[in-house]
Amino acid sequence: MNAGQQLADEAARYASMGWMRGTSGNLSVVLGRDPLRLAVTASGLDKGELTASDHVTVDALGLPVGDGVPSAEAGLHARIAAVSGAGAVVHVHALAPVLAAQRWPGGVPLRDLEMLKGFGRRAHDDLVTIPVIPNGQDMRVLGDAFERGYRADTPALIVARHGVYVWGDDLRQARHRLECLEWLLRFVVG
Numbered sequence: 001m002n003a004g005q006q007l008a009d010e011a012a013r014y015a016s017m018g019w020m021r022g023t024s025g026n027l028s029v030v031l032g033r034d035p036l037r038l039a040v041t042a043s044g045l046d047k048g049e050l051t052a053s054d055h056v057t058v059d060a061l062g063l064p065v066g067d068g069v070p071s072a073e074a075g076l077h078a079r080i081a082a083v084s085g086a087g088a089v090v091h092v093h094a095l096a097p098v099l100a101a102q103r104w105p106g107g108v109p110l111r112d113l114e115m116l117k118g119f120g121r122r123a124h125d126d127l128v129t130i131p132v133i134p135n136g137q138d139m140r141v142l143g144d145a146f147e148r149g150y151r152a153d154t155p156a157l158i159v160a161r162h163g164v165y166v167w168g169d170d171l172r173q174a175r176h177r178l179e180c181l182e183w184l185l186r187f188v189v190g
């Protein structure tokens with residue numbers, strides 16, 4: 001399956017979960033590393049109705065290579081892919097991560113929960129802190145804040161009052177991690 005169809009299929013799943021309301025959120029897959037190229041869902045479209053052609057190729061700065069208008073957030077996707085080595089990055093506007101960041105602006109602590117296994121960590125005796133960075137419209141500033149708090153064993157980032165980024169080797173692994181993380185964050189916000 002080509003990258004565009006994979007992105008459309010994943011976006012439809014997230015939209016059905018209520019995590020890509022309006023036209024919010026964006027998904028990306030790495031097409032190549034030297035130089036870095038990502039396919040990112042196109043900006044401004046209903047994420048439940050994307051077709052295989054509704055994506056844009058961007059470079060390491062999130063700027064378009066060829067036709068199409070990527071989301072401004074493509075710059076942060078590219079930064080995350082470059083720093084983490086991930087093959088796919090997903091960004092959604094689920095509510096629980098934003099509520100959790102509001103309560104723990106210095107990072108959301110999680111421990112002793114079975115679902116941590118689905119996030120790639122241990123269920124017991126392993127304090128996992130999900131980094132939180134302030135929201136903003138300059139992706140270089142957000143990227144710098146992400147990189148300062150980056151840990152290779154914690155494949156997620158919450159942008160306060162905005163949404164969450166999760167990444168993995170491919171879109172499927174990123175989705176599994178996001179689904180488990182969203183459950184964990186829903187649990188802690190109560």
Ligand SMILES: [Zn+2]
Pocket residue numbers: 024025073091092093162163
């Ligand atoms: Zn967003």
